[in-house]
Every structure is written in C-alpha cells, then in structure tokens.
Amino acid sequence: MMTGRSRERSGSELAFGxxxxxxxxxxxxxAGSVLELSQLSAGLGTTDGRLGSVLTLLxxxxxxxxxxxxxxxxxxxxxxxxxxxxxxx
Numbered sequence: 001m002m003t004g005r006s007r008e009r010s011g012s013e014l015a016f017g018x019x020x021x022x023x024x025x026x027x028x029x030x031a032g033s034v035l036e037l038s039q040l041s042a043g044l045g046t047t048d049g050r051l052g053s054v055l056t057l058l059x060x061x062x063x064x065x066x067x068x069x070x071x072x073x074x075x076x077x078x079x080x081x082x083x084x085x086x087x088x089x
Contacts, residue, residue, distance in 0.1 A: 034072040
C-alpha cells in the first residue's frame with residue numbers, strides 16, 4: 001500500500017540526475033548552458049542541503065562548475081569531454 005510519500009533518492013541517483021540534466025542542456029544549448037540551483041533541487045525533488053553535498057562531490061571530480069554567487073551550475077569542459085566525448089567551443 002502506498003502512503004503518498006516518495007522515497008528519498010540516494011546520492012548516486014541525485015548525482016546521475018544532475019549530470020543527466022546538465023548533459024541535456026549542453027547538447028541543446030552548448031557549453032554556456034547553465035541551470036539554476038533552485039530549479040535543479042525542485043526538479044530532482046530534493047532539498048538544497050542534499051543537493052549541495054552531491055554538487056560538492058561533482059565539483060571535486062571536475063565534472064561540473066558551480067557559481068554560487070549566480071546560483072547556477074554547468075557542465076565543465078572536463079565533464080563534457082568525459083561524459084559526452086566532446087571538446088568545448
């Protein structure tokens with residue numbers, strides 16, 4: 001029986017969701033494509049705190065660039081090369 005509560009996503013699921021969203025944006029709008037952090041946490045159905053720890057890990061791995069002042073995140077050049085096999089423009 002379902003209680004109406006959704007289960008909490010694991011850190012791996014959140015990391016995959018972040019990277020998937022950023023890769024789609026990169027493919028559609030190019031290297032300058034960014035996502036707002038507030039939209040990202042809402043889209044992934046998680047809290048800013050949980051998302052923050054995943055973003056920190058992805059930044060440390062060099063896969064994403066986080067601009068806290070602007071409140072945005074984008075796929076890094078290294079992330080684009082490793083995940084999409086592309087060189088950035």
